[in-house]
Amino acid sequence: MVHSMTAFTRQEHAAAWGSLQLELRSVNQRYLEPHFRLPESLRDLEPAFREALRARLARGKVEVSLRYEPAGSASGLAVNPARLAELASALAEVRQTVADATPPDALALLDYPGVLESSGPDPEAVKAAALALFRTALDDLAAGRAREGEKLAALIRERLVAIQAQVSQVRALLPEILERQRAQLLERLASVRAELDPQRLEAELTLLAQKADVDEELDRLDTHVAEVERQLTQKGPVGRRLDFLMQELNREANTLSSKSVVASTTRCAVELKVLIEQMREQIQNIE
Numbered sequence: 001m002v003h004s005m006t007a008f009t010r011q012e013h014a015a016a017w018g019s020l021q022l023e024l025r026s027v028n029q030r031y032l033e034p035h036f037r038l039p040e041s042l043r044d045l046e047p048a049f050r051e052a053l054r055a056r057l058a059r060g061k062v063e064v065s066l067r068y069e070p071a072g073s074a075s076g077l078a079v080n081p082a083r084l085a086e087l088a089s090a091l092a093e094v095r096q097t098v099a100d101a102t103p104p105d106a107l108a109l110l111d112y113p114g115v116l117e118s119s120g121p122d123p124e125a126v127k128a129a130a131l132a133l134f135r136t137a138l139d140d141l142a143a144g145r146a147r148e149g150e151k152l153a154a155l156i157r158e159r160l161v162a163i164q165a166q167v168s169q170v171r172a173l174l175p176e177i178l179e180r181q182r183a184q185l186l187e188r189l190a191s192v193r194a195e196l197d198p199q200r201l202e203a204e205l206t207l208l209a210q211k212a213d214v215d216e217e218l219d220r221l222d223t224h225v226a227e228v229e230r231q232l233t234q235k236g237p238v239g240r241r242l243d244f245l246m247q248e249l250n251r252e253a254n255t256l257s258s259k260s261v262v263a264s265t266t267r268c269a270v271e272l273k274v275l276i277e278q279m280r281e282q283i284q285n286i287e
Helices: 040-056 081-097 106-111 123-195 198-212 215-231 239-258 263-283
Strands: 007-015 018-027 032-037 060-070 077-079 116-118
Touching: 007 123, 018 123, 032 040, 040 060, 040 123, 060 123, 123 215, 123 239, 123 263, 215 239, 239 263
Parallel strands: 032 060
Antiparallel strands: 007 018, 018 060, 077 116
16 A cells, blocks of 8 residues: 655643643655654653654654643642651751751752652653654554555556556557558659669668567556556555656656657657656655
């Protein structure tokens, strides 16, 4: 199944401790290229996010933007009464032993480990919620890339049908083209026929017919079209294979154009190039 590299999703999660907003945006890129904008408190989630992306996506530039907004009452500082009481008791013992000991000021007391605590949410709970939100967003992004891929595949198949129609048209015209070319050549040589060796004349006509014969090119065009159709049904990334097939199709169209001896085949070759270029532009977005 064909997947596009272009998609976007936005997911949100709200809890008592605050809210998370996550955006994933992907565009075409030769390789998988993730970029992260994460809050400093959630920065250590980047390796997990990166690994999840690699497991689901093969190509594309993916921008990950995560915002964390703590609730108004979910953040702040609070004094631990039990710890402060322990510290006060210890200081009282010190003063009994060392009467002239200088007592600490309030800021020094607050600086003692365990006295001042953050009243914010459990960091692990926020990280778990962010990771779950990312997985949900990644599922939605992959689904969007799949839907877009179906549309791209449909557009490509329309061009494949048009290419097959052009190939059939050239095949139908080929006998008439060769016969017309032979007749025109014989007409031009009629005035000097007596001076030409009949065997040489026939050899020249045969050579000319071979140069104008595009059966091989038409066969290869049919083969490449069938392979493109097969790739559209394969699992996994197929964008690079499709891009290579566009090069091969274009090569045959160029050869067909160079062998053209009448305007009708030239027009067919030009139309083939247009169709191939239209497919190539769409394939740039396929994973």
